[in-house]
Amino acid sequence: MSHPRIYIGCAGWSIGRDFAAQFPAQGTHLQRYALRLTGVELNSSFYRPHRRTTYERWAQSVPQDFRFSVKIPKRITHDLRLVGCEAELEIFMEQCSGLGERLRCLLVQLPPSLVYEKTVTEQFFSILRERCTQPVVLEPRHESWVNAKQLLTIYEITQAAVDPSRISTDRTPQGASVVKYWRLHGSPRIYHSPYGPDYLETLATQLQAVQAESLWCIFDNTASGAALADALALSGLLDGK
Known part of the structure; x- marks a missing residue:
């Protein structure tokens, strides 16, 4: 297998004052960010919808090889808890598909109270896969999700490696092997x-x-503001290897 493409970035593209000098002076925050780092996790989509034209504008403002990971809305994962969310998922996918080829994966972050239920999970993965060909990354936060391994494989879902760890299987990536995904929240103070x-x-x-x-x-x-410093440092280490 050829060496994998490594996307390093932050949850959002805000550039704090302390790091501004390490980025180009001209352009929007996203344009400047994308000239130093290779990917970004779009977390604002978790809290509020964005128009398709907004996603299109973002896609047009970054280099050709830059990629986005987009977080599925809280309405689907936390409010509806994966049940009866076909309409909301359809709207979300139509919006974020404005990123075109720069949409690399979708992130499904689950609430700590959401217990794994095979029937519910299988139905959700099924309707998601009917609408999405991109890699899907899951971050469960209830220990019962250790029982989802078979469905992760069937529906080609990647489980993220997480720090600090929330469940017993999230210290390394699990599930589908197309994409491996690390989410580092900060430790010991999250x-x-x-x-x-x-x-x-x-x-x-x-x-x-x-x-x-x-x-x-x-x-x-x-x-x-530690995320930017860590992402830049890791990027530098990998460039030197």
């Missing part, structure tokens, strides 16, 4: 703590050894 040089060096070595078509490493420790 959303705030930076990852030190030793952690990032180990992670860079680990990413180099993984076999998949593409790898994603997203830093979600954005509350203190």
Whole structure:
């Protein structure tokens, strides 16, 4: 297998004042961000819808090889809890398909209270796969989801590796092998703590050894601005390997 494409980025493309000098001075935040990093996880779609024209504009503003991971709306995962969400999913897919070929994967982040139910999960994966050919990444947060391995394989769903870990199977990527995905939220203080040089060096070595078509490493420790620093540092380490 050829060496996989590695997409490194943050949950969002905000550029804090402390890091502005490390990015081009001209352009929107997204344009500047996309000239230094290779991917982004779009989290705002979790909270509110975006017009298709907005997605189209974003796609047109980034380099050809830049890719987006788009988070499925909270309305589907947390409010409807994967049940009876066909209409909402149809609308969401029509909107985010405005990214065209720059849409690389969809992220399904589940609430900690959502227990795995085989029938519900299979129905959701089925309607999702009818509408989506891109890789799908799942981040479950209830231990019962360790029982979903068979459905992950059948529907070619990737389970993300997560830090800090939420369930016993999320320390390494599980499920489909097309995409391997890491979501790093900051540890020990979630959303705030930076990852030190030793952690990032180990992670860079680990990413180099993984076999998949593409790898994603997203830093979600954005509350203190650490995500950008970590993403830039990891990118630099991989460029040097």
